[in-house]
Amino acid sequence: MSTTETEKMDERAGSDIDVEAEADAHLSSAAVKNEKPTATEDGFTIVDFDGPDDPENPLNWTPRRKFFLLFCVTIMTILSPAGSTISSAAAPNIMRHFQSDNGKLGALVTTIFLLGYSFGPMAIAPLSELYGRAIVYKVCIVWYVVFHIACAVAPGLGALIVFRFLAGVGGSCPVTLGTGSIADVVVPEKRAGALGTYLVASMIGPSIGPVIGGYLTPAAGWRWDFWLMAIAGGVVAVLVIPTMPETYPYALLDRKTKRLNKAAAALNNSVCYRSKLDTGRTPAALFAFSIGRPLKMLCVPVVFLQSLYAAVVYGYLYMCFTTFPAVFGDQYGFGSGPSGLVTLGVGVGSSLGVMFCGAVAKRLVAYLAARNGTGPKPEYILPTLVIGGLFIPVSLFWYGWSAEAKTHWIVPIIATAFLGAGVVITYMASTLYLVDAYTVYAASVTAAGTIVRCLMATLLPLAGSAMYDRLGFGWGNSVLGFIAIGFLPLAVVLFVYGERIRTTKRFQVNF
Incomplete structure (x- = not known):
């Protein structure tokens, strides 16, 4: 041009x-x-x-217009996961307020938001493919604000849990549609950089939520955690509703x-x-045809295996968020605010993981395409999945046994940075692979992964306290590390056989 x-x-x-x-x-x-x-x-x-x-054609938009679209998506992507974890540091205060000592319910107050992430995409993805992405973003940000207000005024623990679930349904929108929006406006060879920025946002959100909750709850009460999310959501809604373009x-x-x-x-x-x-x-x-597409996609072995792997490592991340108060509060005597600050280790590691992927992914795909004499293929991103996969068990062993031995508090925090990096590299490689393999249905394939990932992140932390009570932090995290090791061959298998599997008629679904 x-x-x-x-x-x-x-x-x-x-x-x-x-x-x-x-x-x-x-x-x-x-x-x-x-x-x-x-x-x-x-x-x-x-x-x-x-x-x-x-x-x-959105692929031909000017850089300014693309930047504005990606800015809107990124802001919503930071806001939504922050809402998912802001209650983790406030959970003890919430349980005391409602006079409950049920540890599982205390964890559920945080993780129920992610159950909304599991159900929301089943409607959000087909609605976006029917009416467009912009209108769905706009409706969901209003939904998010309304149910955070409901959380702030919840009269009982049961009502709070229900409202948290419904807030999660609205909050799942940018997580479901973000990769599709990126695929709409960014050509494949530049997609890794844009997706990296998006994933930084998706990982910063869960990391800053406990920090905000850790300091705001003692100062103003746990209800102000939800008021803050509602106010922030309102500001974003004012930006998005009149200006966000369709892609x-x-x-x-x-x-x-x-x-x-x-x-x-x-x-x-x-x-x-x-x-x-x-x-x-x-x-x-x-709509009736499209609403089942995410579930149909999970019948494709490539999609299911990648989604399951991402779900496991994502579940580990949220297990850490829900157990940080016990580890750093009971083991190290941290108060509410400092216990929230320890999540910054995950945030730093996540940022480094994205920088690694941004620096390596494009060069790796180009190198493998040139070496094999082919064009870029989705499978060429998978070697980075091996690197991320190695970080996961190493960080879990490190975090578990350093906490068990009560070493200096910085040691387990450094371990969580490696966990953040491993989760981001794994998630980014899996997402890039699936989006490049199923670009037309990027929203649906993302929804398929989100359903499995958020179910795991909802349910796994509920078992965390019982597992750590029985096995301790050392062996408890070691069990998780051994499971992560079991997934390491997946990247190699899909690198060698992935294209054959996803193009074989027997393993395809009539989308």
Whole structure:
């Protein structure tokens, strides 16, 4: 694209960041009169983007417009996981307030949010593929705010748990659609960097939640944890609702088709238009078909195995978040605030993990493609999965036995940094692999992984206190480390056989 063309696109982006408004300018009645179809099918003129450089195609948006979209997604992605863990440091105060000493219920107050993450994607992914991503983001951020307000005024423990679950349903939106939004606007060869930023946000959120809760709860009470999330969500809603553009090609072409048909009807033009991506199903039939797609994708061995591995390591992370108060409070005598601060070790490790992936992923894929004489393949990202997989058991053994021996408090915190790095590298490699393998259904394949991952993160911490009571921190974490070792061959198997498995008819689902 020439410099002049790029400058013109930048000028248009500066005047209006809403892609739909810009599209309207291109689809005037005059444009309909001069429409020269390039393809017809069953009497319809097929509507597609106008060539590879069409500015309406999100892949061709200006850097400024892409940055704005990714900024919105990133902010929501930080906010949502922060809401998932903000109650972990406040759990003892919440249990005392409601006069309960049930340890499992105390953990459930935190992890029930992730159960909402498991159920939300089953509706959010198909709705986004039916109506577009932007409207779903906007509805869900309002949902998130409403149920955090409900948490802040909850009259009882049962009500609080239910409202936390519903807040998690709304909070699952950026986690479900974020990778799809990135795939919509970023070409594959640059996707690792954008996805890295997104994953930093998804890991910073859980790390800062306990820090906020650890200091805010003693100062203002546990209800203000949820008021703060509601206020922050409201600020984000004010930004997102009026400005966030649509990126999903199906929705953009559907709207373009409707505008063309409306303009043609106004001109008494007999031409009928149909989107290239139109399946011919009614909205109700398409939703019913799409709602089962994430579950169908879990029937594909490649998707299921990658999702299961990511679920296990993600569950370990949330087990650490729910047990930090016991480890650093009981073992080291930390108060509520410092117990929340220990999660920064995970945050630092997560950031380093993303930097590693950003530096290595693109070069690795290019090197393997050149060495094998092929184009880029999803499997070429999998060697990084081995590195992340090695960090997980090492960090668990280190964290468990250093806490058991009551070494200086910095030693187990350093171990959790390695855990954060391992989780991010593993999660990023798995996500890049699945998104590149199933780009058209990026939201659904992400939803499939989210369902398994968040179920594990919900349920595993509930068993954590009983396991540590029986085995201690050393052997308890060692058991988790041995399980992580059992997953290490997965990356090698998929690197060698992954393409054959995912392209074999027997292992495919009619999506």
